[in-house]
Amino acid sequence: MTTATSSPTIILIAGHWLGAWAWDDVLEHLDNHHLHALAMTLPGLDADDPERSSRTLDAQADAILGVITEHGNQPAIxxxxxxxxxxxxxxxxxxPELVHRVVWVDSGPAATGSVFAPDLPEELEELPLPPFDVLAQQASLEGLSAEVLEQFRARAVPEPGPVLRQPIELTNGGRRKVRTTLICCSIPSAQVLELAQTGHPMFAEVANLEHLDVIDLPTGHWPMWSSPRDLAKAIQSEAFRTN
Structure with missing residues (x-):
């Protein structure tokens, strides 16, 4: 029987404005008798960090690597x-040798040279969570109750400016060999794959992946709140996938 000591560690990493707390409901539904799963807060998203607004993508990447090496001696998910x-x-x-599989949740691999917010003014140290009517124009809020939105607003941490302005420089083609799963929520997988084939900047890198699986989980952009049980089930199924 597969046990937590023989299966890869699963590291859950939330997007902008969010910390480890965003995964609480998903962790409740993961079978931790057979999995070792944990959530982490990226540098810059800890409200108690006095230097959080100066944190960079490099600092965040280093922190992820630190968690991987700290938990077990095998590649992580x-x-x-x-x-x-x-x-x-x-x-x-x-x-790439430290990543057993990557699971993108309503997301996907970044392309070299991409910048999340290239027009963000240099003098802007951080970007707070925008009003929800503005956010809804950028990402689907489907499935989020008023209570969830209230918690989102109360616990969100402004995103560091350097993280949003830093170009992503990628040089190692080995990243494209890592087993990859797309969990498609606000955009159906068929549309994502079509956009990838046509070279859409947001999804172009998907077309270069050598080992790709897709899962449709129709909901909004924050499935850890709108559909935590189904998201946990999808993550768990990928943890035990052997190909």
Whole structure:
């Protein structure tokens, strides 16, 4: 029987404005008798860090690598939601041998040279969570109750400016050999794959992946809150996938 000591560690990494707390409901549904799963807060997203607004993508990537090496002596499964794709892409570029599988949650691998917010003014130290009517124009809020949105607003941490402005430099083709799963939520997988084939900047890198699986989980952009049980089930199924 597969046990937590023989299966890879699953590291859950949330996107912009979020910390480890965002995964609480998903962790409750993961079978931790057979899995070793944990959530982490990226540098810059800890509200108690006095220097959080100066944290960079490099610092975030280093922190992920630190968690991988701290937990076990085998490659980990990285579960990256939304804007966590930037530091996770750096990790896969620098140390693909440390990643057993990457699971993108309503996200995908970043392309070299991409910048999340190239027009963000240099003098802007951080970007707070925008009003929800503005956010809804950028990402689907489907399935989020008023209570969840209230918690999101109360616990969100402004995103560091350097993280949003830093170009992503990738040089190692080995990252494209890592087993990859797309969990498609706000955009169906068929549309994602079509956009990838046509070279859409957001998904172009998907077309270069050598080992790709897709799962459709129709909901909004934050499935860890709108559909935590189904998301946990999907993550768990990928943890035990052998190909």
């Amino acid at each position: 990285l579960v990256a939601h939304s804007g966590a794709n930037a530091p996770v892409s750096l990790v896969m570029d620098r140390h």
